[in-house]
Amino acid sequence: MSLQWVTSQLEELELMLAVFPAHGEMEVDLEWQQLARSYLDGKASPPPTLQYRIRPPLDQLQLELTVQLPLQYPTQPPEVFARANQLDRSQQKILNDELAEYVSSIERGQTCIYTVVSWLQDNVHKYINPIEPVTTPVPAPPDKTYSRFWIYSHHIYSKTKRKDMLSLADEYRVTGFMLSGKPGIVCVEGDKDDCEHWWADVKAMNWKKIVVKKAEDFPIGSEFVRKFSNFEEITFHGSSRGSDHHMDMGEFYKYLNDHDCSYVFVDYFGMSGRPAS
Template identity: 45%
Template sequence: MDEKTLKENLQVQLDELETLEAMFYNPGEIKIEDPLTLLEIKEYVDGNSVDVPLCLDYAINLVIDGAKFELCVSLSHEYPYIEPELFVRNNQLNRDQHISLNKKIGEFVSDLPKGEPCIFTTISWLQDNASEYVELDSDETTSHTNDKDEELVRYWIYSHHIYSKTKRKAIIDLANQMKITGFVMPGKPGIICVEGVSSDVVEWWQSIKSMNWKKIFCKTTESNKEELKAQNFIKFHGFIEKVFDNHGPKYNHMDMGEFYKYLEEHELGYIFKDIFGVEAKTT
């Protein structure tokens, strides 16, 4: 993308955000994830900086029929010509309702014309339709239990990068909601480890990989069938974001030595070569 196009796209994003801030002006209704990034975008668009800024992330808090919703928004530099990354959260929704709502909102945005801002249109759709998902009969949704006889699996997922706060929230929130354990390491590359009951992990993976990614794939899988004792298979308690000392021009490359130590602490050091194709440097 040339500089002129990038500046035009960023100006559209700033104009749209300004319109939204005029509509949702009460404290806490709009939250900019990183105010410094917003400032850098403005400086770049105005020609006061030559450094390409990071992408814009913000969240809009809505009350719809008495229920609180948070719409997390992440805009790539190509927006509005490609779809925004969106994720809706609501504590009243169970995981199936959550997945269904986010899938539907993704389909809605995909059908909108490209090249035009669409966040307000998406908010309007959410205001018109969100209550249907809150009111879903819980008996109609699928419930998975951690049956000790069901296979346990661990997925190792590799992404070209994981920067977006929207995606990072979605990864963590959905994992916690589904009682999946593991971690996500953001940056470049991005690594995700998820472990739990096979049906839950598969459902989580299907939901996450349906988001817009430059490159993401499951590098390798493990199961408790390969373990002598299934109770020793699960290595993590809960699901967290794990950030190591970073470096690089944008401080987005994680320290692989620290990452390897972290794996070793959880008896998973052997997987480093499977993920990266090289042995870890231990010195």
């Protein structure tokens, strides 16, 4: 890890802490600063990936920016995701799509989080539409359709993303699991609309690769039985290569088998699995 990368990240973090000093405006593990300084002094190994949240003050609006910096930042773009209490799901998606475009337009090599926060403060109100009063009768909701999404990611390491995925599962009332490590495997199940909204929010985060490998839909009138009672994070670490933790395939297959869904193993890996001995 380059000394210059760590220096730039440390200097920017200290700037952001100075800009947002009030309680609750920044959420960060301050131990990272100590690890970074020790590394720059030649007394420690490189610090881990830096991630934090910023809640800049805005009138009548609660805005939160989640930041994760790749090890090569600022020569690589940051991963950022914004939320605001007055945005609905579609407005939030549009905001994050355009935020990603803005970040990609910034010249690499210079720190940019303060610039990103400023852009949000200047632009977030544009995505809030006034709510029109309902003047027509609201039709009765249709019968529910249920779904189960099987999702594959190149890896799931980020503490911030894992925390957000768990929080979104509670918000949208979906059940399933998230297998962190490399690769990352996720299952969400429940009402089809809830699954789709959860997936839209998660997909909007910055990923190296994340796709739905298999989608199971249960039409109106068919029997739908949840395989999972809640949404949980699981880990089955096998071999390690550097900072990559690869899953234990046998343990993962056993977990699927215990939840009556081992059939999906072949969809992920192209082969039948077997339990760990």
